[in-house]
Amino acid sequence: MYYNLCLLFTYFFLYAVIGWCCEVVFCSIPKKKFINRGFLNGPYCPIYGVGAIIIVSILGPYINDPVSVFFVGVVSTSVLEYITSWAMEKLFHAKWWDYSNRKFNINGRVCLRNSLLFGVMALALMYLVHPFVERIISRFSPFWLEVVATSLAVLMIADLVSSTLETLNFKNKLNRVSELATSVTDDLKEKGVETKGQLTQKIADVRSAQHELLETAKDDVQKHVEEFTGRLSEKAAFRRYSHSRIINAFPNMISKDDPDSLNLYREAMLHTKKIRKLHKKAKKQAKKSQEK
Known part of the structure; x- marks a missing residue:
């Protein structure tokens, strides 16, 4: 048997x-x-x-x-x-x-x-x-x-338990995204950022225009974007990987509770990823300068 x-x-x-x-x-x-x-x-x-x-x-x-x-x-x-x-x-x-x-x-x-x-x-x-x-x-x-x-x-059972817990954590993360987004949009209403969709677009605009690390936080909107994405960034590498993997594995995933928060978190993760790359680039350049 x-x-x-x-x-x-x-x-x-x-x-x-x-x-x-x-x-x-x-x-x-x-x-x-x-x-x-x-x-x-x-x-x-x-x-x-x-x-x-x-x-x-x-x-x-x-x-x-x-x-x-x-x-x-x-x-x-x-x-x-x-x-x-x-x-x-x-x-x-x-x-x-x-x-x-x-x-x-x-x-x-x-x-x-x-x-x-x-x-x-x-x-x-x-x-x-x-x-x-x-x-x-x-x-x-x-x-x-x-x-x-x-x-x-x-x-496989261990993986199932771990993946389920991480997925539940991802779901809770979207609640955190919603809470922070409400606070940020309240501060940026006068700047024309009143909804999660508009905040998502602002983050995308900042990310696409950002080529150097020192270009961040030049105006009030960028400051709020950097603060918002920074507070959302997971400190644990495994959790960052887990959330990123879920989003990449299911690019067409739709949150039934709050689809706007999912789109916002997806864009915030892309922005944070670019910031990390810029940090690494800056460190390499600094190291090369010291070696010279």
Whole structure:
């Protein structure tokens, strides 16, 4: 019994990793930078692991019928994606991905293009990937399979707990953003900055015009921008990475409670990142001057 569970989990884990690799390649190439996709910190997307297990379990009897494999793959994975989107929205009050701008979508949770791609992936899984994976796993003895599967399960559970806590912290951070933004816009009303959207635009304007560190805080608006982004900046490196990873992994995420605060925090993080780069540049220049 335990061996069968370990075997099932091993399949789940491998396909979660493969799915993560596909997501990273698919999303990183257009952006021309590495993007760690998925809800968890580790290199895996559980939704792909679950989807692969469902497909392999359901489509076994249809292995000689590629058309059925394709269409059942389309339907089953689309249902899984829809349920996952709905559940995560209810848990974290945020829409993590949104396909509303794509044709033939259902509530922005699933769209025809992705569903067809999942159908193609179901064909690849059943006829190419799974037979190969089965051969590889069959070479492991029951003992080592149980050891590896148990170790991976412990690591993934730890990651799940950590990622969930960081996501809840991210949600609380948006509340902090809203509180600080209200204070800043109250101070800048006379400057024409009365809403979070206007403050977001001001931060973007300052960031795009800022080329040197000494250019900051020349006027009252810039002073408030620097103070605002500074107070939002996370001191802990891991937390900065975690919040940045969430935003980069889900660029179309929409906060159901306060979408304006999410957009504002996203822009504030970009501004803070640029300030850090300018600090590093200044330090390097100072070091070169001392060496001369």
